[in-house]
Amino acid sequence: MRTAKDFFTPLAVGAPTPLREIPARPSRAIHFFDPGNEKMAAKIPAMVGTTDVLLGNLEDAVKAENKEKARNGLVKIGQETDFGPTQFWTRINSLDSPWVLDDLTTLVPAIGDKLDVIMVPKVQGAEDIHYIDRILAQLEAKAGITKPLQVHAILETARGVANIEEICAASPRMQGLSLGPADLAADRRMKTTRVGGPHPGYLVRGDAPRTDDGGFAYDAERATYQQDLYHYTIARMVDACVMHGIFPYWGPFGDIKDTVACEDQFRNAFLLGCVGAWSLHPVQIKIANRVFAPSIEDVTHARRVIAAMGDGTGAVMIDGKMEDDASVKQCKVQVELAEQLAAIDPELKDLYDAIETPEA
Ligand SMILES: CC(C)(COP(=O)(O)OP(=O)(O)OC[C@H]1O[C@@H](n2cnc3c(N)ncnc32)[C@H](O)[C@@H]1OP(=O)(O)O)[C@@H](O)C(=O)NCCC(=O)NCCSC(=O)C[C@H](O)C(=O)O
Numbered sequence: 001m002r003t004a005k006d007f008f009t010p011l012a013v014g015a016p017t018p019l020r021e022i023p024a025r026p027s028r029a030i031h032f033f034d035p036g037n038e039k040m041a042a043k044i045p046a047m048v049g050t051t052d053v054l055l056g057n058l059e060d061a062v063k064a065e066n067k068e069k070a071r072n073g074l075v076k077i078g079q080e081t082d083f084g085p086t087q088f089w090t091r092i093n094s095l096d097s098p099w100v101l102d103d104l105t106t107l108v109p110a111i112g113d114k115l116d117v118i119m120v121p122k123v124q125g126a127e128d129i130h131y132i133d134r135i136l137a138q139l140e141a142k143a144g145i146t147k148p149l150q151v152h153a154i155l156e157t158a159r160g161v162a163n164i165e166e167i168c169a170a171s172p173r174m175q176g177l178s179l180g181p182a183d184l185a186a187d188r189r190m191k192t193t194r195v196g197g198p199h200p201g202y203l204v205r206g207d208a209p210r211t212d213d214g215g216f217a218y219d220a221e222r223a224t225y226q227q228d229l230y231h232y233t234i235a236r237m238v239d240a241c242v243m244h245g246i247f248p249y250w251g252p253f254g255d256i257k258d259t260v261a262c263e264d265q266f267r268n269a270f271l272l273g274c275v276g277a278w279s280l281h282p283v284q285i286k287i288a289n290r291v292f293a294p295s296i297e298d299v300t301h302a303r304r305v306i307a308a309m310g311d312g313t314g315a316v317m318i319d320g321k322m323e324d325d326a327s328v329k330q331c332k333v334q335v336e337l338a339e340q341l342a343a344i345d346p347e348l349k350d351l352y353d354a355i356e357t358p359e360a
Pocket residue numbers: 032033034039040043057060061154156179180181182183184195251252256279280281282
């Protein structure tokens with residue numbers, strides 16, 4: 001265990017001083033692209049500013065024979081692109097793969113000053129983060145990098161979920177966690193082949209209607225409701241992240257054509273406290289940008305409550321509902337997020353600015 005005294009000491013001589021607080025930069029969509037796919041790579045410069053995060057993926061979805069091409073493609077994009085307000089992340093190969101060491105020793109010297117966050121897949125426990133933490137410090141020191149790279153872990157094994165607290169607390173580099181539903185389902189031996197999303201077999205069914213003789217018509221038509229297979233894990237992840245001052249994200253939604261269900265999945269995550277989700281296809285960026293921003297109705301209501309609550313103590317009635325010290329805090333969550341997003345998204349700024357500000 002690292003003592004409190006040592007926690008913020010660089011792990012290599014000459015490495016940058018670790019951050020005391022992870023900056024709350026908007027990251028509604030973490031947009032994945034394969035840097036070795038020429039068609040996709042060519043689109044990246046024009047996508048700057050359209051998504052909060054551009055992530056060059058080197059892990060799953062990149063074929064084994066293309067790993068080197070993807071890595072070199074990422075270096076080229078990193079060196080040639082001005083990312084402006086958009087964050088630049090990468091997902092490296094897993095720690096048990098033969099590619100990860102080359103990923104790190106190539107990327108950090110070449111584009112370590114451009115990268116914001118390194119996403120690490122299949123993290124099992126604090127030991128994985130400690131490994132990454134030390135090697136990043138050594139590479140940063142050698143390359144003369146002045147801004148510490150942040151680390152994002154994907155929660156996609158049962159052991160990772162069981163060790164979630166120690167993963168979040170393992171390093172001051174920890175920026176956040178994403179839920180990886182596909183690998184998690186496989187590792188848990190769940191019986192779904194979907195990449196995220198609900199399942200028609202995982203449901204609750206309405207009660208059987210009564211028969212005239214006081215019994216139940218069990219074979220009558222009854223409403224069923226699909227349930228979210230990952231509800232427990234998302235809630236667990238949000239608590240762990242908030243406790244450690246880092247950020248939770250929903251991962252991928254694989255049914256690209258089903259934009260409606262994708263929006264539902266993202267919205268559930270947003271309502272539970274996640275700050276963003278992965279986008280696998282350009283069509284999912286717009287969904288995430290829309291969903292992970294407070295609605296006009298919520299911002300309007302929140303501003304009314306904040307104005308009516310004055311110093312934030314006591315209780316008032318608004319539209320027949322009680323508001324008090326706790327609900328004003330909920331409202332501040334919405335208004336603060338709206339302000340952060342308005343600062344980087346002119347369209348949202350115009351929408352939020354058009355809301356009539358209530359009298360105090
Ligand atoms: C899913 C895809 C394979 C679909 O690609 P494609 O069939 O080419 O789609 P379209 O024909 O609709 O594409 C239209 C044009 O858009 C470009 N495109 C497509 N995707 C992207 C992208 N992500 N970024 C930029 N540009 C993109 C196409 O090249 C077309 O261009 P053009 O022909 O010039 O019009 C593909 O979208 C894809 O590979 N997406 C990324 C997949 C990925 O990263 N998967 C890994 C993350 S999920 C995961 O790992 C699971 C997780 O870890 C877990 O365990 O749960």
